[in-house]
Ligand SMILES: Nc1ncnc2c1ncn2[C@@H]1O[C@H](COP(=O)(O)OP(=O)(O)OP(=O)(O)O)[C@@H](O)[C@H]1O
């Protein structure tokens with residue numbers, strides 16, 4: 001599904017504060033499975049996720065998405081890929097405050113310009129399956145922590161992308177909400193989605209959700225299990 | 227269809243987004259509307275008043291001849307009428323009687339005229355609306371003034387002049403020629419000046435030149451020159467008003483600049499989120515274009531509409547004083563509503579475009595940052 005070959009990422013190249021966050025990463029992410037990136041803080045998990053999710057380009061090496069080399073695509077095409085192929089769940093969920101849950105969920109769909117009834121039907125189905133349909137018109141600022149994470153997931157799913165990317169999704173949740181969230185990811189996997197998650201939360205690994213775990217250290221992959 | 231739906235979604239989002247900060251956006255809209263209102267008022271008012279003055283002067287004589295004595299305007303002997311009547315190109319010559327009268331009772335100057343035709347019957351007076359107002363006179367009242375000899379002269383008010391021409395006639399009083407001479411102590415064989423009409427308007431300048439040759443102690447005044455002078459006076463006043471306004475506009479610019487360019491960290495983060503979930507730079511820009519356009523267009527429509535009401539229906543109370551002079555006899559007259567396409571376009575471009583562009587610059591900068599920034 002997604003293959004990375006000899007990928008490096010250097011920040012501030014050529015400047016005194018040059019920093020190599022990834023130093024030659026090879027990784028294959030299989031479709032329909034949950035892959036977890038694990039490692040201490042600063043090991044490069046987030047950086048690797050941005051490359052996988054087409055949010056950034058590698059400094060060298062190749063990133064292939066479904067066989068297509070995307071490492072040198074212009075930003076406009078990357079945006080299009082993000083829109084159609086990826087759903088993002090950010091560390092703090094990054095919902096837009098002040099807007100309703102529904103408005104937040106619809107955001108990734110706007111650039112596609114689908115007919116409203118179609119879009120609305122899709123959002124309604126999603127919200128019903130996540131049990132947040134009664135909160136559709138509520139401003140996201142007033143939602144509970146559990147509702148916020150489900151809105152974030154609904155937003156990631158609105159364009160029905162094949163890949164879900166989540167960066168430290170449980171970092172700001174208590175154990176109950178974390179488990180709830182991981183259960184939701186499990187349902188997505190059952191629905192056939194590819195899930196890539198970065199975390200150093202032991203809870204994530206104890207649940208046995210990840211099919212594969214890639215251990216990172218100092219910008220290198222030091223082990224993949226199994 | 228797809229593109230249209232997309233724009234509609236962007237517009238919806240923009241509206242939803244603006245509604246999130248009603249206080250901030252309403253205050254911006256308010257100040258913006260106020261600036262457009264002031265600008266539009268000045269433009270509408272000065273244009274309408276210029277048109278009005280020009281229309282009124284159309285009825286004025288094409289050439290006025292004044293006799294000069296020691297470089298000052300002097301009385302015109304009736305004999306000059308004969309000498310001029312034989313000048314080729316002159317259709318008609320008429321001696322005019324007019325002057326100024328200072329009324330200490332209300333500290334105002336009146337223009338006194340005694341037209342040969344359509345003036346007033348002996349013992350009667352027709353007065354401008356301004357005089358009627360300050361002296362509290364109506365038709366049938368007696369209007370008493372102190373003449374050159376210190377004696378009171380009383381006239382019956384026959385009528386108050388119609389307000390339509392008030393800009394020029396507010397301070398006007400019309401009396402009979404004989405009353406005029408008695409009031410100011412003029413001999414029977416003099417006039418204030420002469421009014422000429424010419425057979426061919428294109429020859430006005432030639433006639434004026436010949437006239438100056440024949441009557442070396444006189445000076446001809448052409449209507450077209452008076453018109454130009456009027457215009458430049460109004461232009462000057464408009465300029466002055468605009469200069470004052472420039473201050474307001476400048477303050478607004480700083481305000482708008484601050485609101486527009488100072489993208490808050492919050493907005494920056496929002497743009498980052500939109501970029502990360504797949505919006506293109508162009509989508510973000512279009513969204514902000516809608517936002518700037520929506521605010522400035524609303525302000526433009528409101529401001530222009532209010533200015534229209536202010537100038538044409540409320541009588542422009544805000545700058546009537548400046549534009550018409552500080553006369554005690556404030557003319558109160560309704561201007562004819564008019565909408566000038568060029569003026570409208572100018573105002574539109576001045577008010578909508580700069581703001582919209584100014585708001586785009588910082589957004590463009592924010593929208594081109596790396597989409598991964600939101601992950602950090
Ligand atoms: N834009 C950037 N400019 C400079 N350095 C950066 C930038 N982004 C990341 N880094 C550095 O790259 C390294 C890896 O960062 P990254 O965010 O990928 O780590 P991480 O494994 O996600 O850590 P954490 O668990 O704390 O989120 C860090 O040392 C970080 O300081």
Ligand SMILES: [Mg+2]
Pocket residue numbers: 045046047167168
């Ligand atoms: Mg991280």
